[in-house]
Amino acid sequence: MDVIESLRVGRRPLWRRRFAPAAARNAAILARFESVRERPGVARSHLFHGRYENLYVPLELIPELRPVYDFVAHSMAAILGRDDLRMGFWFNDMGPGQLTTRHTHDDDDEWLSAVYYVRAPANSGRLVLYDDDQRLAIEPEEGSLLLFPPDLPHEVEPNRSGARRLSIAFNAGADDPGEQTP
Numbered sequence: 001m002d003v004i005e006s007l008r009v010g011r012r013p014l015w016r017r018r019f020a021p022a023a024a025r026n027a028a029i030l031a032r033f034e035s036v037r038e039r040p041g042v043a044r045s046h047l048f049h050g051r052y053e054n055l056y057v058p059l060e061l062i063p064e065l066r067p068v069y070d071f072v073a074h075s076m077a078a079i080l081g082r083d084d085l086r087m088g089f090w091f092n093d094m095g096p097g098q099l100t101t102r103h104t105h106d107d108d109d110e111w112l113s114a115v116y117y118v119r120a121p122a123n124s125g126r127l128v129l130y131d132d133d134q135r136l137a138i139e140p141e142e143g144s145l146l147l148f149p150p151d152l153p154h155e156v157e158p159n160r161s162g163a164r165r166l167s168i169a170f171n172a173g174a175d176d177p178g179e180q181t182p
Helices: 020-034 063-080
Strands: 005-009 013-019 043-048 051-056 085-094 100-103 112-119 127-131 134-138 144-147 153-154 165-172
Touching: 005 127, 005 134, 013 063, 013 153, 020 112, 063 085, 063 112, 063 144, 063 165, 144 165
Parallel strands: none
Antiparallel strands: 005 013, 013 144, 043 051, 051 085, 085 165, 100 153, 112 144, 112 165, 127 134, 127 153
16 A cells, blocks of 8 residues: 555554545535535434534435545554554534544444544644544545544534535445454
8 A cells, every 4th residue: 555654642652644636526526515415315413513513415315426435444454453444534624713622433333433534624623633641633634544543532623714614534344344453
């Protein structure tokens, strides 16, 4: 796998990759997301600060997402050393002044988490990851994919830009939910 960059926060590994044809693909994903985000089939969860942090849009409603989805699946398979993974995703749409509260994705069935940036204006909120007393703040970049352990606490700082920020979060785990983390 062509890992662009290996990072660490404390003792924990992180990986960053770049989706090469990002600009045109992201514009198409953003346009389709805008057209389907209010449809009845789009589920929402985690209502904090007047905003649903998670919007679950079925892949069938955004076919433009398929190459990015496959890129993420391939990246996760390479890091975990296996391709029999179950993967889920959701959109995180942050307007000016909004943030995402500190949380983890450790529901015992996830092995790897990731975030892909579709739209990330300057000053739209850094991703902050924590390992004990260590902290790493990462500036989002459109077309960038960051992969990290699901039990790593993380949050997104307030969006101080005048524009919306759009990212897609992913979790991967065993195809068999009873299987233990590798």
